[in-house]
Every structure is written in structure tokens, then in C-alpha cells.
Amino acid sequence: MAPNTAVNALQDGKRRQAQALLRDGEVWLIAARESGVRPEPALTLVAGVDVTWDSLFLLTRSEAVAIVGRFDADAVPPGWTVHGYDADLRALLRAEVTRLAARRVLLNISEDDPLCDGLTSGLERRVRGWLEPGPDLTGADLPDLEWDSAAPLLGQLRSVKTPEEHAAIREAVDLAEAHLREMAAAARPGWTERDVAAFLHGLCRRDGAEPSWGWDACPNVHIGPDSRPSHAPPGDHALRPGSLLHIDYGVRLNHGYCSDIQRVYRLPDGTPVPREVQAAFRACWNAIQAGADALRPGTPGHAVDAAARAALVAAGYPEYQHALGHGLGRATHDGGTLLGPRWPRYGQTVEGPVRADEVYTLELGVMVPGHGFIGLEEDVVVRDGQPQWLSDRQDDLKPLG
Numbered sequence: 402m403a404p405n406t407a408v409n410a411l412q413d414g415k416r417r418q419a420q421a422l423l424r425d426g427e428v429w430l431i432a433a434r435e436s437g438v439r440p441e442p443a444l445t446l447v448a449g450v451d452v453t454w455d456s457l458f459l460l461t462r463s464e465a466v467a468i469v470g471r472f473d474a475d476a477v478p479p480g481w482t483v484h485g486y487d488a489d490l491r492a493l494l495r496a497e498v499t500r501l502a503a504r505r506v507l508l509n510i511s512e513d514d515p516l517c518d519g520l521t522s523g524l525e526r527r528v529r530g531w532l533e534p535g536p537d538l539t540g541a542d543l544p545d546l547e548w549d550s551a552a553p554l555l556g557q558l559r560s561v562k563t564p565e566e567h568a569a570i571r572e573a574v575d576l577a578e579a580h581l582r583e584m585a586a587a588a589r590p591g592w593t594e595r596d597v598a599a600f601l602h603g604l605c606r607r608d609g610a611e612p613s614w615g616w617d618a619c620p621n622v623h624i625g626p627d628s629r630p631s632h633a634p635p636g637d638h639a640l641r642p643g644s645l646l647h648i649d650y651g652v653r654l655n656h657g658y659c660s661d662i663q664r665v666y667r668l669p670d671g672t673p674v675p676r677e678v679q680a681a682f683r684a685c686w687n688a689i690q691a692g693a694d695a696l697r698p699g700t701p702g703h704a705v706d707a708a709a710r711a712a713l714v715a716a717g718y719p720e721y722q723h724a725l726g727h728g729l730g731r732a733t734h735d736g737g738t739l740l741g742p743r744w745p746r747y748g749q750t751v752e753g754p755v756r757a758d759e760v761y762t763l764e765l766g767v768m769v770p771g772h773g774f775i776g777l778e779e780d781v782v783v784r785d786g787q788p789q790w791l792s793d794r795q796d797d798l799k800p801l802g
Contacts, residue, residue, distance in 0.1 A: 407569075408449060408656050409478050414563045416447040416465060416480060422554050423462045426504035429551050431458040432524050441519040443509050443555055445657075446731060450476045455527065457494060461501050468493050491531050495543055498532060504544075506532070507551035513748035516559060516736035517552035560728050560737030560759045567782055567791075569658035570729060570760055573613075574780050574791045577652045577660040580604045585666055588801040590642060594622035594635035597648065605652060613651030613659040613733045620650035623774050630766065630774045642670030645678070645773035646801060647766070657731045661762050662792050663778030668801045681767050681775045682798050684716035689763045689777055692725050692740070696755060696763075696781065696788050702738040703751040709765060710742065718767045724751070726761040729780055735760075759783045760791070 423429060433441040437451045444450065448458060454470035458481070467474075467481040474485035484493050498506075508525060511517035520528075534545040562570070584600050592600075598620055605611055612619030617634050624638040624646050640646065646666040653659040665682070667674060692709030706725040714720060724741025727734045738753035740761060755761075761783065766776030777795055781788035 411563075411565055411569065411656060411658075412447055412449045412478065413480050414565055415558065416460070418561075418563065419447055419460055419554065419558050420462055420465070422558060423460065424505075425462060426502065427461065427507060428498065428501055428503040428505070429460040429507045429554065430528065431460075431509060432456070432520055432528050433458075434524065439521070441509070442516045442559075442732070442736075443519050443551075446559065448478060448481065449657075450478065452476075455490060455524070457490065457528070459497060459501065461503075464501060466497050466501070468497065494531050498546075499543060503546060505547040505549060507549055507554060509552075509555060510550050511552035511556075513750050514552055514556055514736045516732060516734075517550070517555045556737045556753070557756065559730060559735055561756050562730060562758050562760050562782070566658065566730060567758075567760070569654070569656050570660065570780065571791050573610075573652050573654050573658055573660035574662065576608060576610060576654070577613075577650055577662055578793055580608075580652065581648065581650060581662075581664055584648075585799060585801050588640060588646070588666070588668070590640050590668065592640045593637050594624050594628065595637065597622045597624075597646070598635040601648075601650060608652075610652040610654055613653050613661055620648050623647040623776075625773045626769075626771050628773065630768070630776060640668050640801070642668055643672070644668045645769070645775070647774045647776045649776065649778065651733060659729070659731070659733055660780060660792075661729055661733050661778065662780060663764055663766070663776045664795055664799065665775050665777065666799045666801045674798055675772065678769055678772050678775070678798065680716075681718070681769045682777075684713060684718055685766055685775055685777050686796070687716065688713040688765055689779060692763050693781065693788050696740075696761065696783055698755055698757045698783060698785060700755045701751070702740045702753055702755065703743050705740045705755065706742055706751070709763070713765060713767070721765045721767075723764075725765060726763045729760045729762055755783055757783050757785060761788075 456469040459466040465481045471485035509519040536542045622635040628638045649663045651661040688709045691712035695705045695708035726740035728737040739750040741751045764778035780791040
């Protein structure tokens with residue numbers, strides 16, 4: 402399947418999935434303008450088109466309607482009924498809302514999930530003004546509409562993946578793992594964090610991929626005890642015999658889906674792996690397993706995090722200062738339920754339930770004094786029983802070279 406055909410099929414599947422989530426009388430209204438400058442995440446998900454002028458995409462249970470500037474009309478993919486306009490879209494919009502018998506309009510606004518908050522405040526005011534009740538100069542008479550957030554629908558839509566999305570993410574995971582194997586075989590004493598990142602970037606360019614979260618910060622690379630885990634670009638810490646190398650890495654492929662995994666390596670020095678390093682690795686592995694055991698449909702996100710957090714603390718290590726896991730898909734942090742603690746910074750995202758077919762990361766780590774950071778991250782699909790591991794789980798410390 403050609404790349405564009407594959408991308409269109411993925412987006413068409415998400416559009417149909419969204420329509421199945423809507424109720425009678427509901428219209429999900431996606432509004433965007435100059436999306437090449439300020440992308441609307443929902444538009445990318447279900448239509449994959451960039452627009453210039455004020456543009457509206459309306460979804461109901463049975464119809465998909467696009468109202469766009471005339472020169473954007475031909476770019477809208479199949480599956481949408483397209484109306485192009487020149488001077489003013491109000492008449493088209495009011496006529497379509499009337500024809501669709503809309504009673505409730507869902508807009509992309511959210512306090513907690515940035516991927517459900519794609520509607521700017523200015524454009525929201527314009528949309529509400531275009532759909533004021535009563536007659537207007539266009540001659541269309543509208544009833545008083547009910548307005549609500551599309552976040553519950555959109556969060557579920559982004560999170561619950563189709564089989565085609567699972568396959569796309571698995572492809573990205575497989576390539577990231579292949580890159581890391583190639584890097585591990587090539588790494589030598591003297592390589593710096595920057596060298597490791599440059600090597601992986603070269604593999605991305607060779608294979609037509611890009612880093613999951615930007616060229617400057619992906620991968621995150623940490624070598625030795627003086628390199629603290631962060632999202633900062635790689636530095637100048639260098640590999641020496643006995644060094645630990647921690648990498649947080651993923652790739653995005655041309656269909657838009659990405660991976661996000663962490664691996665830890667050691668440059669052999671002719672001595673056994675220190676016991677404290679082995680113990681930390683095993684504690685992280687067991688804590689991730691505890692999180693995986695709790696990852697079941699219906700379980701709130703904070704409960705999954707609590708299971709992993711408790712296992713790590715019980716092993717004698719401090720709590721990790723982040724969430725256990727996040728959704729993964731078109732974005733590295735793909736919205737929806739967060740597997741995290743009930744901290745104010747996470748808002749309501751940790752209260753949501755885990756759903757079957759969602760894809761999550763499971764990630765945590767500990768700093769081992771005198772050695773460096775042990776951090777593991779796996780990508781999994783939620784199933785009714787144990788989750789399905791998309792990544793080839795790291796079961797032991799990997800040697801370099």
C-alpha cells in the first residue's frame with residue numbers, strides 16, 4: 402500500500418470510529434484556520450488536511466461535511482461532503498446545521514488535555530456567533546443550540562486504537578528497536594551523548610523516519626553518574642569501560658505514528674555487573690510488571706500508577722517524579738487517560754478509565770549513585786487479560802560493543 406493511501410485509510414478509520422461514538426442530534430464541529438501554522442490535532446486525526454481560511458468540519462453519526470475555502474476544497478480526502486466558499490461561510494454553515502438537525506454542538510475545548518483543546522478562543526467566539534439562534538441576514542433560522550466539550554469523545558477516539566493503528570505503532574516500535582540494536586553494536590569508548598544521538602539521527606535519515614519528539618531532544622541520552630535524566634539535549638558525557646548508557650528514543654514514520662521506548666546498556670570493563678546496578682534494574686523491571694498487571698479495562702489511570710509506584714518503593718527505591726505511562730499514537734503523548742498519580746499538575750487525566758485497545762507506555766527509573774540512571778520504558782496494548790507488549794521487553798542489562 403502506498404504511503405498516502407495508507408495514511409488516508411488510517412484517517413478514514415478514525416473518522417468512522419468518531420461517527421460511531423456520536424449520538425443522535427450531536428454534531429462534532431472541528432474548526433481550524435491556517436492549520437499549517439497552528440495545527441488542530443483533531444483535524445489531523447480524522448481528515449489530515451491543512452486549511453488556510455476559516456474551515457469547519459462537521460461530523461454526525463451518518464454524515465461528514467467540510468466547509469472550506471474554495472482553494473482548499475480539492476485537498477479534503479474522500480469520505481467528506483465538501484462545500485467550498487468564497488466570501489462568507491455563514492449561509493453554508495447554518496444551512497448544514499439545520500439540515501443535520503443538530504441539537505448539541507461539540508467543540509474541541511479542554512482544561513486538562515491539550516490534544517482535545519485545539520479550538521482557539523477567538524475562533525470559538527466566531528463559531529458561536531455564526532450559529533446564534535434566530536434568523537439572520539442569510540435567511541436561516543436556527544434554534545438555541547446546546548454547546549459542550551468534545552473532550553470525552555475526542556479523548557476516547559485518540560486513545561482507543563484501531564487494528565490498523567496498532568500495526569502502525571508496532572512498525573515504529575520495531576524500527577526504533579532495530580536502530581538501538583545497531584547503535585549498541587557500534588558504540589565504543591569515547592562516544593559522547595552527542596555521538597550516540599548523532600548515530601541514531603543518521604539511522605533515521607537513512608530509513609526515512611524522524612525522531613518521535615523532535616531532532617533536538619530525541620533521543621534523550623545519559624551516560625554515567627554525572628548525567629541526570631532530563632529532557633535536555635544530549636551533552637558531552639563520554640562512555641568509559643563500566644559506564645551505564647540510558648536512552649529514551651522513538652521514531653515517527655510517514656504514516657504519522659510513533660514509538661517511545663527506553664533502554665539501558667553497560668560498556669563492559671571485564672568485571673561482573675555491580676550488584677547495586679543489577680538490583681536497581683530488577684526493581685525497575687518488577688515495578689513495570691506490577692503496573693502491567695494492573696493495566697486492565699475499567700481501572701482508573703491513577704490505580705495503575707499506584708501499583709507500579711508501590712512496588713518500586715517496597716524494593717527500597719524512591720518514587721519516580723512523573724507518571725508511569727501515557728497514551729501513544731500520532732503523538733508521543735497522545736492524550737486520553739494518564740497513568741499517573743493524583744497530583745494537581747495532572748488534573749482529571751488520571752481519573753479516566755483504561756480502555757481495551759488503548760496503547761500506553763510503561764516507564765520508570767532510578768538513579769544508582771556512582772553508576773548512572775536505570776530507566777526502562779515499554780509500549781503496550783491494553784487487552785482483557787495481560788497487556789500485549791508491542792516492544793521486545795528488556796529483561797536484562799544489555800552490553801555495548
